Amino acid sequence: xxxxxxxxxxxxxxxxxxxxxxxxxxxxxxxxxxxxxxxxxxxxxxxxxxxxxxxxxxxxxxxxxxxxxxxxxxxxxxxxxxxxxxxxxxxxxxxxxxxxxxxxxxxxxxxxxxxxxxxxxxxxxxxxxxxxxxxxxxxxxxxxxxxxxxxxxxxxxxxxxxxxxxxxxxxxxxxxxxxxxxxxxxxxxxxxxxxxxxxxxxxxxxxxxxxxxxxxxxxxxxxxxxxxxxxxxxxxxxxxxxxxxxxxxxxxxxxxxxxxxxxxxxxxxxxxxxxxxxxxxxxxxxxxxxxxxxxxxxxxxxxxxxxxxxxxxxxxxxxxxxxxxxxxxxxxxxxxxxxxxxxxxxxxxxxxxxxxxxxxxxxxxxxxx
Amino acid sequence: xxxxxxxxxxxxxxxxxxxxxxxxxxxxxxxxxxxxxxxxxxxxxxxxxxxxxxxxxxxxxxxxxxxxxxxxxxxxxxxxxxxxxxxxxxxxxxxxxxxxxxxxxxxxxxxxxxxxxxxxxxxxxxxxxxxxxxxxxxxxxxxxxxxxxxxxxxxxxxxxxxxxxxxxxxxxxxxxxxxxxxxxxxxxxxxxxxxxxxxxxxxxxxxxxxxxxxxxxxxxxxxxxxxxxxxxxxxxxxxxxxxxxxxxxxxxxxxxxxxxxxxxxxxxxxxxxxxxxxxxxxxxxxxxxxxxxxxxxxxxxxxxxxxxxxxxxxxxxxxxxxxxxxxxxxxxxxxxxxxxxxxxxxxxxxxxxxxxxxxxxxxxxxxxx
Numbered sequence: 194x195x196x197x198x199x200x201x202x203x204x205x206x207x208x209x210x211x212x213x214x215x216x217x218x219x220x221x222x223x224x225x226x227x228x229x230x231x232x233x234x235x236x237x238x239x240x241x242x243x244x245x246x247x248x249x250x251x252x253x254x255x256x257x258x259x260x261x262x263x264x265x266x267x268x269x270x271x272x273x274x275x276x277x278x279x280x281x282x283x284x285x286x287x288x289x290x291x292x293x294x295x296x297x298x299x300x301x302x303x304x305x306x307x308x309x310x311x312x313x314x315x316x317x318x319x320x321x322x323x324x325x326x327x328x329x330x331x332x333x334x335x336x337x338x339x340x341x342x343x344x345x346x347x348x349x350x351x352x353x354x355x356x357x358x359x360x361x362x363x364x365x366x367x368x369x370x371x372x373x374x375x376x377x378x379x380x381x382x383x384x385x386x387x388x389x390x391x392x393x394x395x396x397x398x399x400x401x402x403x404x405x406x407x408x409x410x411x412x413x414x415x416x417x418x419x420x421x422x423x424x425x426x427x428x429x430x431x432x433x434x435x436x437x438x439x440x441x442x443x444x445x446x447x448x449x450x451x452x453x454x455x456x457x458x459x460x461x462x463x464x465x466x467x468x469x470x471x472x473x474x475x476x477x478x479x480x481x482x483x484x485x486x487x488x489x490x491x492x493x494x495x496x497x498x499x500x501x502x503x504x505x506x507x508x509x510x511x512x513x514x515x516x517x518x519x520x521x522x523x524x525x526x527x528x529x530x531x532x533x534x535x536x537x538x539x540x541x542x543x544x545x546x547x548x549x550x551x552x553x554x555x556x557x558x559x560x561x562x
Numbered sequence: 563x564x565x566x567x568x569x570x571x572x573x574x575x576x577x578x579x580x581x582x583x584x585x586x587x588x589x590x591x592x593x594x595x596x597x598x599x600x601x602x603x604x605x606x607x608x609x610x611x612x613x614x615x616x617x618x619x620x621x622x623x624x625x626x627x628x629x630x631x632x633x634x635x636x637x638x639x640x641x642x643x644x645x646x647x648x649x650x651x652x653x654x655x656x657x658x659x660x661x662x663x664x665x666x667x668x669x670x671x672x673x674x675x676x677x678x679x680x681x682x683x684x685x686x687x688x689x690x691x692x693x694x695x696x697x698x699x700x701x702x703x704x705x706x707x708x709x710x711x712x713x714x715x716x717x718x719x720x721x722x723x724x725x726x727x728x729x730x731x732x733x734x735x736x737x738x739x740x741x742x743x744x745x746x747x748x749x750x751x752x753x754x755x756x757x758x759x760x761x762x763x764x765x766x767x768x769x770x771x772x773x774x775x776x777x778x779x780x781x782x783x784x785x786x787x788x789x790x791x792x793x794x795x796x797x798x799x800x801x802x803x804x805x806x807x808x809x810x811x812x813x814x815x816x817x818x819x820x821x822x823x824x825x826x827x828x829x830x831x832x833x834x835x836x837x838x839x840x841x842x843x844x845x846x847x848x849x850x851x852x853x854x855x856x857x858x859x860x861x862x863x864x865x866x867x868x869x870x871x872x873x874x875x876x877x878x879x880x881x882x883x884x885x886x887x888x889x890x891x892x893x894x895x896x897x898x899x900x901x902x903x904x905x906x907x908x909x910x911x912x913x914x915x916x917x918x919x920x921x922x923x924x925x926x927x928x929x930x931x
Contacts, residue, residue: 245872253844261862491592504584508590511589511591
C-alpha cells in the first residue's frame with residue numbers, strides 16, 4: 194500500500210478512479226462521490242476540448258474549479274478516444290486529424306496540442322498522447338502495433354518537451370505493444386527510460402480476451418519502475434484488479450461501476466445482479482448487506498430499485514452507480530488491508546467475485562456511454 | 563406560522579411539498595431532499611397503484627420504508643390524475659373506470675378503492691377521492707362543475723366511512739367548485755362540515771388564468787377552518803404562494819421546481835433563467851449568490867451547468883432540481899420570518915419575484931413528466 198501526492202491532496206493506492214469524461218461522473222454530485230470514498234477522478238481531454246472547450250475551462254479557473262472537485266484529477270489525453278470514437282481522416286507522425294463528435298468540424302490533435310489542452314484543463318496527472326491501435330488481430334496487426342509503439346515513443350518525447358506545467362502536473366508515459374510481449378518489452382524499455390513521475394499500461398482492454406489482459410499485465414507491471422505510480426488504463430472487473438495489484442499496479446480507471454449502474458446492473462461480492470429481472474419484483478433484501486452506500490445503508494430493497502428502473506426514474510441509475518462505486522472503493526480498502534497484513538486468502542473469502550474468471554470482456558474506461 | 567404533527571414527525575407551515583409521484587422525487591436521493599430542507603413529500607396513489615402496486619408496497623413495509631423516507635408523506639388520491647392522464651371509460655357515482663398507463667388494462671377507482679390503496683401505502687396524510695373536472699370553460703361547464711361538486715361531497719362521506727386507519731393517517735377533504743365562487747361556497751360548506759383533520763383547495767391550476775387562481779384562493783382559503791391545515795393543491799409560482807399564504811394557506815405542492823430544473827430552468831429571487839441560453843456560455847456566476855444549495859455553495863458556474871445540459875448529462879437536471887427546491891424552501895423560511903415578525907415588505911424586497919405577476923400559467927403538481 195502506498196500513496197500519491199498531488200497539488201490537490203494525497204490519495205492512497207491501489208486507487209480506483211471513476212470516469213467523469215465530460216467533467217462529471219454521470220449522475221453524481223461531488224459530495225456523493227466523496228461520501229462513497231472516491232479520492233481521485235478521471236476526466237477526458239478529448240471530450241472537454243470539443244465541448245465546452247479547454248480555453249473556456251481555463252478561463253473559468255481550470256477543471257477543478259469548473260466541476261467543483263477540489264481533490265486530485267487525472268485527464269486522459271485523447272489518444273484512445275480518437276481511435277474508439279472519432280472518424281479519423283489522417284494519422285501520421287505529425288498527429289491525428291478527425292471529426293468532432295459535437296459538430297463534425299475538423300480537429301487536429303498532436304502531442305503538442307494534447308499537452309496544450311491538458312495544461313489548460315489543469316489536472317494533477319496528465320497522460321501522454323499515444324498511438325493506441327485496436328486490440329483485435331487484423332492482417333497487418335503486427336506492422337501496425339510496431340508502428341504504434343514506435344510512434345508512441347517519439348510522441349512521448351514531444352509531449353515532455355511541450356509540457357508547460359511540469360511542476361504542477363505530473364505527466365505519465367504510456368506503455369503500448371498490444372498483446373505481443375516482445376513489443377511490450379521494447380515499449381517498456383523505451384517509455385520507462387524517459388524520466389517521468391509515473392507510467393501507465395495502455396492498449397489493454399481494447400477488445401482482447403481476459404486471459405490476454407492478464408498475460409500482458411502480469412508481464413508488464415512488474416517491469417515498470419516500482420518507485421513510481423503504475424497505472425493500468427481502462428480495467429476492469431474485480432478479479433482483473435486483484436490480479437493487476439498483485440503484479441504491482443497502483444491505479445485503475447473504468448466505466449464499469451457507473452455504466453453498469455445506469456443499466457440496472459449491480460455489483461455484489463458474489464457477483465453482479467440485473468435488477469430488471471422479474472425475480473427481484475418482491476425482493477425485500479438490499480443490494481449487499483455488507484455495503485454502506487446510500488441505497489444499502491438506507492435499507493432500500495431490490496424491489497424498490499427495480500421499480501425505479503421499470504418506471505424510467507433517474508434515481509435508479511443514480512443509486513446503483515453510487516452503490517457500484519462504493520463496492521469498488523470497499524474492495525480497494527479491503528485490498529489495502531490485505532497488502533498491509535498479507536491476508537489475501539481472507540480477501541478472496543470475503544470477495545468471492547475476485548476468485549472467478551469474469552466471463553464478459555472488460556470494457557475500456559473511456560468509450561462513449 | 564404553525565406546524566403539523568404526523569406519525570413521522572412534525573413539519574412547519576407554510577410548507578412546500580416536492581412531488582415524488584412514483585415514490586421518488588425525480589433524480590434526488592432522500593439525503594439530498596433533507597439537505598435542501600424538505601420535510602414532507604408528496605407521492606401519488608394513482609401512479610403507485612398501477613406500478614409497482616400498492617399491495618407490494620404494503621408487503622414491503624409501506625411507502626416510507628419502500629422509498630426510504632422516514633419523514634411525513636402525503637399521497638394524492640388519484641382523482642386529478644384520472645382526468646389529466648387516463649383514458650376514461652366510464653364515470654358515474656360508483657366511480658371511474660379507465661385504462662392503466664402501464665399496460666392498458668382496465669382499472670376501476672372508487673372512493674372505497676382510493677382509501678384501500680392509500681391505507682395500504684400508509685402515508686401520513688391521505689386525500690379524499692374527488693371528481694375533478696378540467697378548468698377550461700366548455701359548453702356544459704356549469705352543469706359539469708355542479709355535478710362534480712355534488713359527487714365530490716357524496717364521495718367524501720364514502721371516503722370517510724371506508725378509511726380504515728384514521729388514527730394513523732389524516733384524511734383531508736377537497737373543496738371543489740372551479741372558478742364559480744357560488745359553487746366554491748357550496749363546496750366549502752359541504753366539505754368543511756365533514757369533521758376532518760385538514761382540508762384542501764382542489765380544482766385549481768387545471769388550466770385557468772393566474773387571476774382566476776388568485777380570485778378563487780383569496781375567496782376560499784379564509785373560509786376554511788383556521789385551526790386545521792389548509793392545503794392548496796398543485797400551486798405554483800412564488801407569487802402565487804405568497805398570495806395564498808396571506809389568504810391563510812398552509813401547504814402547497816407543485817412540480818415546478820423539479821420539472822423546470824430538469825429543463826434547465828433555474829429559479830432566482832429576481833426571476834427564472836434558461837441555462838441553455840448562449841448568454842451563459844462563459845458565465846462564471848453561480849445561479850444565486852444568496853443560495854446555499856450544492857451547486858451554489860459549491861460555486862458551480864452557470865457555464866458549467868449549461869455545459870452539463872448541452873452534453874445531455876444527468877447532473878444538470880439533478881443540480882438545478884436541487885437548487886430550485888432549495889429556492890422554494892428558502893422562500894418558505896423567509897415567509898415564516900415575515901409571518902412571525904410581520905415583515906412582508908422586507909420579504910418583497912428580498913424576493914422581487916413574489917411581487918410580479920407571473921406571465922406563464924401555473925402547472926398542476928401531478929401531471930405526467
